[in-house]
Amino acid sequence: MELPFRIGKYELDKQIGIGATGKVYHGIDTFSGGEVAMKVIDTVVLHDPGFNELRRKQFLNEAALAGHLAHPHIVSILEASVTDDAGYIVMEYVPGGNLVPYTFPDNLLPIGDVLQIIYKCCNALDYAFRQGIVHRDIKPGNIMMVSGTNIKVTDFGTAVFYKEQITQAVTEGTPAYMSLEHLRGERLSFRSDMYSLGVVAYELLTGFLPYDGDNAAELFEAISTQEPQPPSARGR
DSSP, rough: OOOOOOEEEEEEEEEEOOOSSEEEEEEEEEEEEOOEEEEEEEEHHOOTOOOOOHHHHHHHHHHHHHHTOTTTBBEEEEEEOOOOOOOOOOOOOOETTTSGGGSSSGGGOOOHHHHHHHHHOOOHHHHHTTTTOOOOOOOOEEEEEEEEEEEEOOOOOHHHHHHHHHTTTTOOOOOGGGHHHHHTTTOOOHHHHHHHHHHHHHHHHHHSSSSSOOOHHHHHHOOOOHHOOOOHHHHO
């Protein structure tokens, strides 16, 4: 879309991210003047043959469930809508960016800060699971920095949506952070989120992923069969 672009009462002025099911834009609520983040679902997802009327209703129901999450370390979902031609989720805007810049060996956060961040993520994911929600796509790009070690986990609504309502061929998660049961297509629980968060912690502490491969098949094989190097072996 060409920016600025208006959807409902929201004026979108710049792209701030991209995910598995669409792009994320910064916007202004023209009624209140407040800043928001809006994830606009790609048309390829909307037009997928598996995305029928029942799945649209399920998407809205799941997004509404995620929207009821009220936790200091979870980004609030403000609104969700899906029609034949458009779908979007409006979220609280967090201006500090995500954790991706701190996953490189030359730009690591202090160890104490990493531990604080992971602890707060654990609190958020535990709370979400108690409300019946498994995130399914924990990664540095979905953990937003507010200030200091204050974080907010984001993309809850879209994570529930795309893992439940869209076929694996359209959305497969983020392979480097996927648990073994995720790779196998098995039912996921909070343990899968904890595994993904463990990968995030490893990356924040070392600047490297615990597993790698030249392609998806090699990566899946490594996750399935290999033991990662201990973080202490990576150095700081």
